[in-house]
Amino acid sequence: MVEKQCKIAKDASYVLAYTDTAEKNAMLASIADALLKNADYILKENAKDLKNPKLDTVFIDRLMLNKERIDAMAEGVRQIIALPDPVGELVEEWSVKNGLRLSKVRAPIGVIGVIYEARPNVTVDVAALCIKSGNAVVLRGGKEAINSNRALYRTMVTALKDKGFETGMLQFIDDATRASTEILLKQDRYIDVIIPRGSDGLKQYILENSKIPVIASAGGMCHVYVEKSADLEIAEKIVINSKCNRPSVCNAAETLLVDKAIAKTFLPTVLSALKEKGVKLYGDSATRKIVKDVEPATDENYYIEYHDMIMNVKVVKDINEAIEHINGHNTKHTEAIVTSDKKAEELFTSRVDAAAVFVNASTRFTDGFEFGFGAEIAISTGKIHARGPLGLKELTCIRYIGRGNGQIRG
């Protein structure tokens, strides 16, 4: 069954690949309308999932739908309609000496497999991004959200059918078992890329078991480095925001690095502000000499993504030590420097290895919506294909078209 669905998606992907923008936008509009019209049905199905007694409050918050959340999904689809279609974009064009004219153009990838966990809105976000970028998609959501996901999928497919559109490009695996995932990961004949959204355990399982290329995030072990020339008011604001704005997400900061030259001035103020917010602190001996009530940090601490109101602190002797510490401990997600020195900015941005590096801004900005990509399908910390937020453009690849008048190779 899973294999058959993947084959249907592949066949449909060839048609969607050359479907024009107006038609794809009409498909998305029918989906946005249907989400609003079917809100009661979707909420009724969502209520079945919420009855599961094993769910904790964090999980329930992710899983729970209401009118506002359904409105937000429909609004997300409308935002994707408003974004430019990346398919067919001419990336580069040149002629070679024999007169052959080469064009490098953007094309859909083909079939995207998305494996996700609790959040039902992923079903809609991903479907909309894939349709707009000309890709078919095979959706495999978590079992805890199966009724919600099925209702959203049926709503979308029915809306498309009602308007006379084909629906093969949207496939939903209704059997949310490990067995169906295993079969999915073997469909390298039909699926071009797998994108996991969820826990680190899910990602590791997929990386180890997939013959299909995987684009994934390794999580976010993010740092804020306050360089000695920093405006300390700005620095404090950025540290607090990077740690406390939403500590559970991957672009939240876990470690604060402070230049030795300003440690005595900056640390007392910033650490007391963090404590006031309820952040628990682990620090190296230099930090603990300056500020009391900081737990001792071992090197182990500097590798932990707390996803919580906990932060590591370390005093570094200069920017080189900061860069070395970051490259040795980070997950290549997001790093920030606070500085007024152009040379320090240049050194940090060219030498720190991360998908996104911010200068005098919060780590929290690595996000498809903040970047202006509309929804994002995931954030990549890998080094190939795309890094950072994956939007419409990142769901395409390129191809070459060579136009000649009889050129042969000598």
Next chain:
Amino acid sequence: MVEKQCKIAKDASYVLAYTDTAEKNAMLASIADALLKNADYILKENAKDLKNPKLDTVFIDRLMLNKERIDAMAEGVRQIIALPDPVGELVEEWSVKNGLRLSKVRAPIGVIGVIYEARPNVTVDVAALCIKSGNAVVLRGGKEAINSNRALYRTMVTALKDKGFETGMLQFIDDATRASTEILLKQDRYIDVIIPRGSDGLKQYILENSKIPVIASAGGMCHVYVEKSADLEIAEKIVINSKCNRPSVCNAAETLLVDKAIAKTFLPTVLSALKEKGVKLYGDSATRKIVKDVEPATDENYYIEYHDMIMNVKVVKDINEAIEHINGHNTKHTEAIVTSDKKAEELFTSRVDAAAVFVNASTRFTDGFEFGFGAEIAISTGKIHARGPLGLKELTCIRYIGRGNGQIRG
């Protein structure tokens, strides 16, 4: 030992990533000079590999070095010096509403692992491409070429050391066993991408055993489609060139598709020209009704990459059948159409799924050198990261730099 080498490469990659173009070019110049100066030593070591009594003539041709081939390697390195440095290229730049200025810039991938077989020139080509693109490289060549590869590697490393350059970014695995490959494929902590160059068996083994992303070619099941409006003289030239110019390589054509409307005119001429060149033909019943001495083709034939003077022929009722046949049988490498009709050109180039599609030109042009990329590290038939010839630009990824003045997320 392999793990240690990968770690050295990773550490070196951070330094090479911000080494400027002039210095990288000076490294490459020292390598080009040293190849010429050490030709006798390299040839002596190559002679040891050639003594292997198990080698057949095709293998010997790939393995064998001489003064001309060493000159060509040095010349290849000089061509890479002349190419623009992709690192630091500003791909896109925009501001978001809070004033944050986002730049998308090209950056090295990090550490490239290349696993290859008989051709010793790969050792030099790959090392030069990686240095220029700011990547460290771990080279794992075939055991049949071990003396040649080692001699080339030592020549490069000695040349760099003599000029005072670091050499950690070039690592060569001297233990050409399956065991060393297995260890290499587990170094996802240090290696960012694996690129196999060699047999399909090698690639399959790597795809199944690597946790590291792989960029590979699935081989080349390439087609030439002669559409009904084609200039038949041009068509004949392109068919002959695509099949016969170098039948052993991946961009050679394996199947000829001919429009029903012109089959009676075109097939007798083109097939007799192919036969004159010594090409053995397999055809469908429509073809065999028009031309005698064509073996019957089963559907199986249309999936075989002969890499030899053998070609399949099929009559199709129209361009849609041609496109459907190609998408159902190809390996997404290279496809060609011969046509004078702009509508047919548009249909074919937008609907055929391949890394490269040629209009009125031979399939043989999918090649880094022909594209103006200088040497190529491989040709990708995958759908993510890059398709087609992989040159300097394809050995980079992108990263985001966000510059602000205190922006935090609300």
